[in-house]
């Protein structure tokens with residue numbers, strides 16, 4: 001591809017360093033290879049007494065290997081309305097089917113628009129005419145429309161990393177029509193799964209009266225947009241390399257020694273209500289209660305990395321989880337065995353492959369998840385001769401691809417406990433067969449496939465076909 005790639009996302013990270021959160025990890029992998037420009041929020045919030053004025057952000061430029069990182073600071077007011085407020089207080093819960101947790105009655109939308117306009121203003125002067133722009137995630141749905149309003153005629157694609165719910169859930173958002181109209185300013189829309197794509201096309205037809213004008217092409221508001229499912233993957237070789245590097249090997253050896261008498265289960269998640277952590281703990285408690293052979297032998301290491309602590313639903317889940325872990329250890333623990341080891345901390349990504357490889361079972365049981373890269377990392381890190389078993393929620397985007405995992409309904413406590421027990425007892429031959437099937441899938445649909453196939457379709461979308469770029473919001 002000769003055009004330069006310009007990636008825009010809320011979260012930007014030095015691609016040579018590790019980051020918690022699947023989006024930053026995946027984009028770091030992609031940009032490390034292609035080079036280009038990565039634009040987004042600096043992660044810095046400027047308080048009013050430091051001169052933080054709503055709408056104005058200082059721009060920082062930093063060369064990180066082949067990637068030019070350009071980031072903008074946000075004022076406290078903008079950050080609170082755009083990130084904590086509209087993105088994570090409205091869009092995140094609704095897109096994860098949690099209308100009960102959404103904070104609709106707010107003025108957040110003004111801050112959300114203000115930051116998208118700020119991003120458009122700061123990005124526009126950095127663009128070259130044949131740049132391909134790839135915008136990521138729910139924080140930036142109106143960005144193409146704002147760029148178009150400033151005269152940007154570049155090809156612009158959008159990838160949604162989180163689920164898209166069915167039309168009647170989406171329609172609960174005040175101004176949902178405005179959001180979906182904004183999507184039509186892009187040339188290509190990518191979703192994580194066929195289910196999410198189906199929800200978009202159902203919404204587009206029912207609410208926006210979109211017409212299907214060819215394979216994957218939808219016309220509404222005088223614009224034609226392509227839409228497709230592009231499930232994100234991982235860089236399998238890079239992850240396996242981490243497993244073989246010193247830190248990965250040290251971790252593996254330490255875990256194997258420490259748990260030589262036990263079967264290790266592992267969970268690695270941001271502490272987010274979408275990840276189903278309390279439900280997982282209840283299933284683990286049910287396992288210990290109903291399958292006595294697991295007592296004194298199964299140990300669950302749960303890493304819950306801190307996330308979005310300024311949104312109240314996140315502090316509620318922390319207390320619930322801590323109390324469940326405490327009661328499981330209190331009720332089932334012995335002097336020489338604690339069933340749950342819980343850490344509220346981010347663990348460096350380089351240490352995870354060793355932990356995954358030493359574990360017999362991974363519990364990836366979100367109530368909803370766009371994809372879930374931890375599931376794929378766990379598979380990549382296994383020893384094919386003696387692999388662990390993946391217990392995976394049917395509500396993770398990854399479940400559409402990873403059919404050889406043990407698929408569970410995380411709301412069904414007894415059913416999930418039974419699946420965990422089956423995973424712990426699974427004979428070697430079946431573990432190998434399932435692992436082989438899972439490896440084939442993550443290798444075929446890896447992060448390079450994701451990036452190449454998205455950019456190929458975006459490259460084919462022509463300006464004439466997309467129609468007038470000046471879609472007014």
Ligand SMILES: O=P(O)(O)OC[C@H]1O[C@H](O[C@H]2O[C@H](CO)[C@@H](O)[C@H](O)[C@H]2O)[C@H](O)[C@@H](O)[C@@H]1O
Nearest residue numbers: 011021022023137161162232369370371372373
């Ligand atoms: O940036 P944060 O608010 O700290 O949150 C971290 C990221 O969480 C979400 O990740 C999603 O993208 C993953 C990769 O596609 C996917 O596997 C996972 O299922 C999603 O939850 C969020 O979408 C990102 O924007 C955040 O950066």
Ligand SMILES: O=c1ccn([C@@H]2O[C@H](COP(=O)(O)OP(=O)(O)O)[C@@H](O)[C@H]2O)c(=O)[nH]1
Nearest residue numbers: 020021022025270305346347349372373374
């Ligand atoms: O303590 C942690 C927790 C998570 N991760 C990484 O963060 C990403 C999480 O991505 P996923 O798609 O599973 O979920 P998200 O957090 O993006 O919703 C994975 O690459 C994990 O290896 C990490 O490095 N350290």
